[in-house]
Amino acid sequence: MDEAERETFLARFEAFSGITQVAFCVMGGIFSEGIDLKGDCLIGAVIVGVGLPQVGMERNILKTYYDEKMNCGFDYAYKNPGMNKVLQSLGRVIRDEGDLGIVLLIDECFSRYEYRRLLPSHLQHLITVSTHDEVKAQAQAFWQREKNSRDAIDKKAK
Numbered sequence: 001m002d003e004a005e006r007e008t009f010l011a012r013f014e015a016f017s018g019i020t021q022v023a024f025c026v027m028g029g030i031f032s033e034g035i036d037l038k039g040d041c042l043i044g045a046v047i048v049g050v051g052l053p054q055v056g057m058e059r060n061i062l063k064t065y066y067d068e069k070m071n072c073g074f075d076y077a078y079k080n081p082g083m084n085k086v087l088q089s090l091g092r093v094i095r096d097e098g099d100l101g102i103v104l105l106i107d108e109c110f111s112r113y114e115y116r117r118l119l120p121s122h123l124q125h126l127i128t129v130s131t132h133d134e135v136k137a138q139a140q141a142f143w144q145r146e147k148n149s150r151d152a153i154d155k156k157a158k
Contacts, residue, residue: 006030013041027051032089043101045093050109051085052078083118090123102142104135 001009009031013021018040025031027047053059059077067073086105093101109115111128119126129135 001030010035010037013037027089028085032085032092035092036095037092038095038099042093044103045090045101046104046106047086047089048106050079050107050115051082051089053081079115080118083115087120100146102139 009023013023014037023031027049028051063073063077065073066076090103090105093099093103105126110126116124116126127138129138
C-alpha cells in the first residue's frame with residue numbers, strides 16, 4: 001500500500017466516524033503505529049498473539065548473548081520486542097485523555113504473569129474471558145458503564 005492509499009484508508013475512519021467499521025491490520029505493520037484516529041474514529045482493537053518476532057539468525061545471536069550474560073535471552077530477543085509491538089498496537093485506540101475504547105488481547109500468554117508484567121500499570125486490570133458470550137457481555141457492560149458515567153456528568157453540568 002503506497003502513501004496515498006494509506007491516507008485514503010485512514011480518511012474513511014474520520015469521514016464515517018460513528019458508523020461501525022472494521023479493518024484488519026497486521027501487528028507491526030504500517031497501521032499498528034504512527035496513526036492517530038482520535039475520538040470515536042477507532043474505539044477498539046483485537047490483538048491476536050504476543051507479537052513474537054520471527055526466529056532468525058540475528059535474534060538467535062541476541063538470545064545466545066543474553067542467555068550467557070543474564071540467562072534471559074528469550075526475553076531480550078523475542079518476548080520484549082513482541083510485547084512492544086502489542087503496546088504499539090493497543091496504543092492506537094487511546095490517543096489522548098478524551099479517547100475511550102476497548103482492546104481484546106487474544107492469546108493464552110496474556111493471562112500468564114511473565115507477559116502481564118510487561119503491560120503498563122493502567123492495563124493491569126485485564127478481564128479474562130473464555131467464550132464469545134463472555135466477550136460480548138463484558139463489552140456491553142463496559143460501554144454501559146461509560147454511558148452511565150457520561151450521563152451522570154451531563155446531569156451534574158445542568
